[in-house]
Amino acid sequence: MSQRSTNIDKTLSKLRTSVAEGAFYEAQQMFKTVYARYRNKKAREDSYKLAEEGAILQLREGQLTCGIELAMLLVESYIEDSAAATQESLDRLLSVHSAFPEPETSAVPVCGRVDNAADGTGTASGWPVKECVKFLMSGVKWIKRCGTPEQSQLLHRKAADYIWKCLGWQGFGWATTHYIRGDSMESFAAALISCMAEGRADEEDLFISRACLQILAVATPGRAAEQLESCEVLLGAISVFRGGLPLPETPLMHFTTFLLKALKANSRELEQMLREKYAPALERDPMLETLIARVEQVYLGIEPPSRGGMGELIGDLMRGLFSAEL
Structure with missing residues (x-):
């Protein structure tokens, strides 16, 4: 195992611990700080992995605002880097998408707290459906530059199925x-x-x-x-x-x-x-x-x-x- 792989695995382990302990806001700040460090070092693959893992962790914990922020960092970095639309790259987006909760599960937490507003359920306003679709359509934007029509069709179907x-x-x-x-x-x-x-x-x-x-x-x-x-x-x-x-x-x-x-x-x-x-x-x-x-x-x-x-x-x-x- 390379030194780089060891370093990111250690970082992710620390972040998982913070999330498991309920320190969502602190974990989010750590995610963003380390992500920025990787980007400055041109460690693109590490930055992708961190954004993916962070988004999935936060989304699965119900921290939608945090998770969506990291999800968008992932796809925006793909666009910025003109990253090749490999199966691995696409799978990252699909993994994040699969972590989005169903809106009817009521509360929509912001980092470190829970909002129970009616328009957070997705039933009244479409949120977080709106944000999930925005994430997937950003993926389509990237794929149109670097991928295939079939990959674009897949993301459109994922968006349609989630809305439905x-x-x-x-x-x-x-x-x-x-x-x-x-x-x-x-x-x-x-x-x-x-x-x-x-x-x-x-x-x-x-x-x-x-x-x-x-x-x-x-x-x-x-x-x-x-x-x-x-x-x-x-x-x-x-x-x-x-x-x-x-x-x-x-x-x-x-x-x-x-x-x-x-x-x-x-x-x-x-x-x-x-x-x-x-x-x-x-x-x-x-x-x-x-x-x-x-x-x-x-x-x-x-x-x-x-x-x-x-x-x-x-x-x-x-x-x-x-x-x-x-």
């Missing part, structure tokens, strides 16, 4: 902005089915069609085919979760399934025919027209009006959908 697990149907819209970028359409389908069960039976097709169009709307030219495939996987998973029942037999559902075929065939003519034929069904929700216009732009090269009207609606929609990247 903690907030349920009340957070479904928020979770959706991450599910549509994630790597598990099965997870998205499970959440979607749960929300459909809370709504009206005659709106099931709206839930499904909106989900498909949102997946397509965030596609980029390089990943358009993959998003199309994701829609097909989502529809298949929905059928499975419905006990093998077919998708709703409605005009809107027919439009959605035929649209996927038109996009696969890169057929403007078929897509325009579908829009005309199913226009009454599309009028059920104004959001559908806006999503379709964006899909046409990405998949078929049909540009929306540059000013006012649909152009502004698409701009507003995409700002909302892409806010998940922030």
Whole structure:
């Protein structure tokens, strides 16, 4: 074992003891002091390990403010260092994420004390869900510079699952902005089915069609085919979760399934025919027209009006959908 490894292990042992004794504030100051020392010495790996271990220790002890601070130090150091997105580096982020508590466990401690404010539960304000998602999206920012699309999809799915697990149907819209970028359409389908069960039976097709169009709307030219495939996987998973029942037999559902075929065939003519034929069904929700216009732009090269009207609606929609990247 190297001298460096011995030194950091001793440091972590002392810090674990402080946390175990309940000296959370003191431990936090020690973490930050030693972390700064490692950064000044360019001991990057040691600084990563310290931030990871510190964040996990504090989060598992319920010290959310302390743990989140150290978690953000870890991912910010990755960005600053342009650290390679190796499996080891990614696993550090995933380990920290797994230490975040479920918000409904009531109290939200600040270093050395406990706050029992209602908005600390995550149910009223989304905290600490908000901070967990911020941490994961900072990870996405790093991965976009140094990693792969698959790694980014994984973190989006982790964010979506955490939002859904903690907030349920009340957070479904928020979770959706991450599910549509994630790597598990099965997870998205499970959440979607749960929300459909809370709504009206005659709106099931709206839930499904909106989900498909949102997946397509965030596609980029390089990943358009993959998003199309994701829609097909989502529809298949929905059928499975419905006990093998077919998708709703409605005009809107027919439009959605035929649209996927038109996009696969890169057929403007078929897509325009579908829009005309199913226009009454599309009028059920104004959001559908806006999503379709964006899909046409990405998949078929049909540009929306540059000013006012649909152009502004698409701009507003995409700002909302892409806010998940922030």
